[in-house]
Amino acid sequence: MNFVALKMLFGDRAKYLMLLAGLTFSTMLIVQQGSIFWGLMTWSQSGITNINAPVWVTDPNINQVEEIKPLADTAVNVVRSVPGVEWAVPLYKGVQRARLRDGNYEQIALVGIDSSTLIGRPHTIIEGRIEDLRAPDTVAIDQLAVQRLGGPDRMHLGTTFEVNDHLVKVAAIVQAQKSFQNFPFVYTTYERALGITPQVRRKLSYVLASPVEGVSPEELARRIHEHTGLGAFTEEQFGWKTVQWILKNTGIGVNFGTTVLLGFVVGMAIAGQTFYLFTIENLRQFGALKAIGASTGMLARMILLQSFTVGLIGYGLGIGLATLFGLTTARGGRLPFVETWPLLVGVGVALLMICSLSSAISIRKLAKLEPAVVFRG
Amino acid sequence: MMFRRLSVWLAFAGVLLTIATLWGARDKPVAPPPMERPPHNPYLSTVAAAGIIEAANENVRIAPPVSGLVTKVHVKVASHVQKGDPLFQLDDRELRAQLQTQTDSLPSAAARIAEQDIRLRDLQEQLRRLQSVKDRRAVSEDDVQRKWHEAEVAKRALIRSRADLRLAQTQRDEVQANLDRLTVQAPRAGTILQVNIREGEYATVNTNEPLLLLGDIETFQVRADIDEVNAPLVVPGSPAVAYLKGRTEQAISLTFDRIEPYIVPKRSLTGDNSERVDTRVLQIIYQFEKPTFPIYVGQQVDVFIDREANPE
Numbered sequence: 001m002n003f004v005a006l007k008m009l010f011g012d013r014a015k016y017l018m019l020l021a022g023l024t025f026s027t028m029l030i031v032q033q034g035s036i037f038w039g040l041m042t043w044s045q046s047g048i049t050n051i052n053a054p055v056w057v058t059d060p061n062i063n064q065v066e067e068i069k070p071l072a073d074t075a076v077n078v079v080r081s082v083p084g085v086e087w088a089v090p091l092y093k094g095v096q097r098a099r100l101r102d103g104n105y106e107q108i109a110l111v112g113i114d115s116s117t118l119i120g121r122p123h124t125i126i127e128g129r130i131e132d133l134r135a136p137d138t139v140a141i142d143q144l145a146v147q148r149l150g151g152p153d154r155m156h157l158g159t160t161f162e163v164n165d166h167l168v169k170v171a172a173i174v175q176a177q178k179s180f181q182n183f184p185f186v187y188t189t190y191e192r193a194l195g196i197t198p199q200v201r202r203k204l205s206y207v208l209a210s211p212v213e214g215v216s217p218e219e220l221a222r223r224i225h226e227h228t229g230l231g232a233f234t235e236e237q238f239g240w241k242t243v244q245w246i247l248k249n250t251g252i253g254v255n256f257g258t259t260v261l262l263g264f265v266v267g268m269a270i271a272g273q274t275f276y277l278f279t280i281e282n283l284r285q286f287g288a289l290k291a292i293g294a295s296t297g298m299l300a301r302m303i304l305l306q307s308f309t310v311g312l313i314g315y316g317l318g319i320g321l322a323t324l325f326g327l328t329t330a331r332g333g334r335l336p337f338v339e340t341w342p343l344l345v346g347v348g349v350a351l352l353m354i355c356s357l358s359s360a361i362s363i364r365k366l367a368k369l370e371p372a373v374v375f376r377g
Numbered sequence: 378m379m380f381r382r383l384s385v386w387l388a389f390a391g392v393l394l395t396i397a398t399l400w401g402a403r404d405k406p407v408a409p410p411p412m413e414r415p416p417h418n419p420y421l422s423t424v425a426a427a428g429i430i431e432a433a434n435e436n437v438r439i440a441p442p443v444s445g446l447v448t449k450v451h452v453k454v455a456s457h458v459q460k461g462d463p464l465f466q467l468d469d470r471e472l473r474a475q476l477q478t479q480t481d482s483l484p485s486a487a488a489r490i491a492e493q494d495i496r497l498r499d500l501q502e503q504l505r506r507l508q509s510v511k512d513r514r515a516v517s518e519d520d521v522q523r524k525w526h527e528a529e530v531a532k533r534a535l536i537r538s539r540a541d542l543r544l545a546q547t548q549r550d551e552v553q554a555n556l557d558r559l560t561v562q563a564p565r566a567g568t569i570l571q572v573n574i575r576e577g578e579y580a581t582v583n584t585n586e587p588l589l590l591l592g593d594i595e596t597f598q599v600r601a602d603i604d605e606v607n608a609p610l611v612v613p614g615s616p617a618v619a620y621l622k623g624r625t626e627q628a629i630s631l632t633f634d635r636i637e638p639y640i641v642p643k644r645s646l647t648g649d650n651s652e653r654v655d656t657r658v659l660q661i662i663y664q665f666e667k668p669t670f671p672i673y674v675g676q677q678v679d680v681f682i683d684r685e686a687n688p689e
């Protein structure tokens with residue numbers, strides 16, 4: 001029986017391709033939009049993921065990572081006094097202006113990391129040595145800064161530029177995840193960042209902390225909040241806080257949500273309609289099957305087999321195309337594009353729903369089918 | 378039959394490509410390990426503080442007793458001095474001249490005493506002789522009386538001359554004392570940490586910068602700043618460890634000395650010297666023995682103070 005069902009499906013080449021195209025593009029649209037959305041969300045968290053520290057301590061009312069509410073600089077030692085803290089180091093983070101040799105200005109995200117441990121430094125060093133940050137007036141810039149500040153010909157190791165009227169020298173070129181605001185990252189030591197930035201009363205942006213063995217980051221964040229009254233979040237919590245803030249305060253969520261929904265509806269419309277036509281056309285064959293004794297349940301199974309088969313093939317093609325799109329256009333981080341397993345599973349479930357719903361219409365038709373239809377005109 | 382379709386193979390290819398891509402991008406990069414071990418707390422629970430190394434018993438800021446020209450600096454940075462060793466010399470020519478004058482006036486005063494003494498003895502001799510004449514007609518009572526008065530005046534004059542000599546001596550001693558004061562001496566044994574005065578410069582009494590900074594660099598102490606928020610957590614007498622910035626492998630164990638009873642506004646130790654009056658800190662003084670590795674007065678340390686298991 002299953003063989004017959006598949007034969008019926010693949011037999012009508014035009015309808016099969018139509019059906020496949022609808023499902024493929026529906027899948028591709030949802031996956032591609034979903035990935036771009038998640039890519040944007042990843043970029044929005046890059047301030048956190050680039051630093052890669054287990055627990056972030058800051059003002060309890062903070063909304064997102066780029067919104068900096070500095071602490072008094074004794075906060076580092078207050079956090080160190082909390083039981084369960086393995087280490088705690090200061091972090092400076094802020095947007096500053098870099099002035100180039102030719103007089104152009106560029107906004108940069110200045111990151112000041114603890115000078116002795118260099119905790120928070122980027123994990124991939126493209127050129128130079130990150131230890132050289134300990135030398136006077138040095139910074140490490142990311143690949144985006146190289147592009148923005150004049151390209152690899154002009155920005156290389158040893159190039160000097162000004163940050164807030166302080167001359168700095170490039171000691172290393174590192175790889176960092178692009179940020180939502182798209183400011184290049186410039187790393188330096190905490191003390192130097194304090195020296196470079198303008199005078200304000202408080203400058204300590206964040207305290208980074210790590211739990212001792214046996215204490216989870218969640219537990220540590222809870223303890224720090226309890227003992228000090230400061231806001232403490234794990235990397236994930238802080239990332240979600242940032243994502244939530246963006247979804248709430250920008251139209252990004254609604255935009256992408258609409259597109260994904262549209263993909264779903266269009267996919268369902270095409271698939272449903274084509275499948276229905278497909279069933280109508282094969283009504284005589286189904287009638288014959290019913291006439292030789294096939295039950296409605298069996299026919300329904302055949303229909304579901306057909307729709308799931310084409311659905312899975314469409315899914316495979318769709319995610320393949322979306323991945324290909326990601327690999328070609330988003331290469332080198334030019335476009336935010338991050339495919340994730342949950343997205344793929346979700347799209348798979350959505351696609352099976354599309355298939356089930358569209359076959360439901362056909363099954364309803366078959367249930368009412370009289371075997372006698374075979375013998376009519 | 379199904380597997381003769383190109384679309385099926387393409388679908389497989391698509392799934393494989395996606396899985397391969399996602400598998401490759403699956404790993405979150407591991408945080409690079411700290412360049413060196415961050416200062417970490419060796420106790421069950423702790424109060425952490427920022428500290429600065431000082432010479433034990435605080436540093437002595439040497440100032441001149443009076444303003445004046447510096448003619449000689451006897452010490453260099455890092456010289457060891459004993460109590461009473463000369464440190465620097467102020468210009469003393471004027472006082473030396475005065476001393477000479479005073480000294481030279483002494484023989485004259487002494488000679489005057491001798492002179493008065495001889496005169497007194499002469500008068501007493503005359504008086505004795507007048508009194509020894511029994512015949513009232515030969516010597517008038519008036520003469521005797523006058524001689525007696527003369528002798529008495531001479532006695533007082535001798536006393537005054539002696540006092541004059543003592544005064545002259547005292548005046549000479551005063552000049553000598555003032556002169557001695559111009560040689561500034563070490564108030565206690567120690568090491569010269571800073572020299573901010575050169576020969577030929579004029580030292581004034583009221584300067585912010587000490588002319589010399591004297592400290593004991595054989596035994597150090599750590600002044601640990603604790604945020605006032607954490608001040609109630611400190612148990613007096615608790616042991617502590619300190620880590621030098623840039624040398625976190627070896628902890629320096631500290632012994633409690635005292636808690637400064639007055640909470641002071643934080644002096645920023647973290648590189649920025651702008652005033653921040655919103656934070657006040659409790660200062661605790663810890664003593665420690667000089668470790669085997671080099672250590673310098675003024676270095677910053679991270680301090681962890683043992684906090685006995687507080688009832689949570």
